[in-house]
Every structure is written in C-alpha cells, then in structure tokens.
Amino acid sequence: EVVLTQSPDFQSVTPKERVTITCRASQYISNSLHWYQQKPGQSPKLLIKYASQPFSGAPSRFSGSGSGTHFTLTINSLEAEDAATYYCHQSSILPLTFGGGTKVEIK
C-alpha cells in the first residue's frame, strides 16, 4: 500500500504567518493527492483535490502543489479559524490511504 508521510506532525503558528505542510508518498501517485481539514469533533472537510485544485468553498488562502511523490499544502496568512489537523489522502492505488496528520495550533 502507499504510505503517506506528513511533516511536521505539529506546528504552532502566529496569525498571518504562512504555513507549509508536506506529504510524501512511498511510491508514484501522479497528482492523485487530496487535502482535508479536520477540526475537533468534526468530520474532515475537503480543501484541495488532485494536488492543486481548490474544492468549492475552500478559502483562497489554501493552496496545494506537487506531483509524483512530493506534495505541499500552503496556508497563506493563517487565520485563527485555521486551527485544525490537516490530512493528505491518495486515491491513485487501492487501498486508499491517508497521512498521519499535521496539527496546526495558533499561538
């Protein structure tokens, strides 16, 4: 199965800072990599699909890039409401798999 490794595991950030989260795949997955935001007690919400396509309703400060095995989620000008855990997810190869998550805390 495709193992997705996210880094960092945790990040404490000041509002208006830029946040970068990395997701590395154990094998080639083209651009079949998606990003979700999950707040405590809630279900995940899709932010970015296919590495760089914003999902409808996602704030424009969220962007994604990458292909192959290396992917990045960027949050430009972090807002307090962005405190959450972020997960990457690959749909190129079954079984579908998720990264371990990156928790973003607001300082």
Place this chain on the structure above:
Amino acid sequence: QVQLQESGPGLVKPPETLSLTCTVSGGSIVTSNFYWGWIRQPAGKGLEWIATLHYTESAQYNPSLKSRVTISVDTSKNQFSLNVRSVTAADTAVYFCARLADGSWYSHIDSWGQGMLVTVSS
C-alpha cells in the same frame, strides 16, 4: 446538497458484529457519478479507509479488514451499510460514511457524515 447520516449501536460487545447504516439525503444513491464508502478514526489517531461501494453492490475493501467486513446497499431506502464481524477493542473508533466523487473507486471524498463513535467493550 447531499447529506449523510450514520446510525447504529454505539456500544458493541466483543466478539459480536458491529453494524452501521448510512442514510443519504439530498441526492440518490443510485448514480454512477458517485461511490459510497466507510472510513474510521480511533480516538486521537488518523483516518483509515474501510471499504467503498457502488450502488450495483460491487465493492472494494481494505485488505487489512477484508476478512471481517461486508458493505451493502439498500437502494429502496437510499442507504448503505457496514458490518464488521468479530470485533475487538481495536475496532473502537469514530466511523464516518462518505461520498466519493468522480464516479470511480479511485477518488477523493467530497462529502462526509458527521461520524459515529462505536465503542467495543464487554
């Protein structure tokens, strides 16, 4: 806008069977535009894909769970269901039902249920 809602017992005794149902509203489950799935999340941990279903009842399973899991659909009720047999404490988790977009097994998830905590304990 589609909505998904999980239902079922919140407490299951080992080694019984965990059974959950997902009711879909705001759209028909009978469509080739979407597939339907289950994902779970143990407390404080990450997400694990369990299975995906097409309304024709063809399904794909996570190999790590395949021997104990069955997923099925009831098109008359616009519902799909999950059964996990021979449960242990390791099956304790929040279970999410979800809609997979793109009309494919190989897809992102564009809609999630709110999740249901299932505890396995005697």
